[in-house]
Amino acid sequence: MLSTLKREIQVVFERDPAARSVLEVIFCYPGFHAIIHHRIAHFLYCRKLYFLARMVSHINRFLTGIEIHPGARIGQGLFIDHGSGIVIGETAEIGDNVTLYQGVTLGGTGKEKGKRHPTIGNNVTISAGAKVLGAISVGDNVKIGGGSVVLKAVPSGCTVVGVPGRIVVRDGARVENGKIEVDLEHHLLPDPIADTLAAMQAKIDELEQKLARLEREEKDDAGVQYPKQKKRRNIAIGSA
Known part of the structure; x- marks a missing residue:
């Protein structure tokens, strides 16, 4: 748990130039609070303590404005910038080193049981207001533009914009010194329309x-x- 906490703090410093101190991150970053609360809620959910898990999730939503169902599976290095209005559904799965901006929805479609929310790969950036809906998969190193509505699977290394989402770039993430660089230039996306x-x-x-x-x-x-x-x-x- 301590190593996880340290990793979540490190992620904030890596991707937010406004972060100045560890104390500021711990006490003033709702995205950090949301992830820590979710780790606790998910721990309870996996042990079938569903009511307690939902209570922790509900408190998380009240404090941060970020709604993450305790059943959602979230990898390491998730960074939520600002975060207000983010919704992550029960069967959503998020890989490592993912960045979510405010207003993002990883939602379901229909009333069917089982897998109904998206699976997000590693090193993905989802810009403000984007919606990814349904039991679809988004590959690694994908960028989704602000306000896009993604309804179909997206292969790795693509850039998606528009309503409905369209693939406009198939370039992968930049690699420097053998390390994948998380691309936060979510405002520099082509607009085919x-x-x-x-x-x-x-x-x-x-x-x-x-x-x-x-x-x-x-x-x-x-x-x-x-x-x-x-x-x-x-x-x-x-x-x-």
């Missing part, structure tokens, strides 16, 4: 320029193209 709209706007601008050029050429050539027609019209008027 924005890229498509930008391409469409560029095409519209190009077509508008061509149309304006053709209209100018038509006005310049109008007197040259129909001189005889104008003469016939003048003769007809004179005869009348």
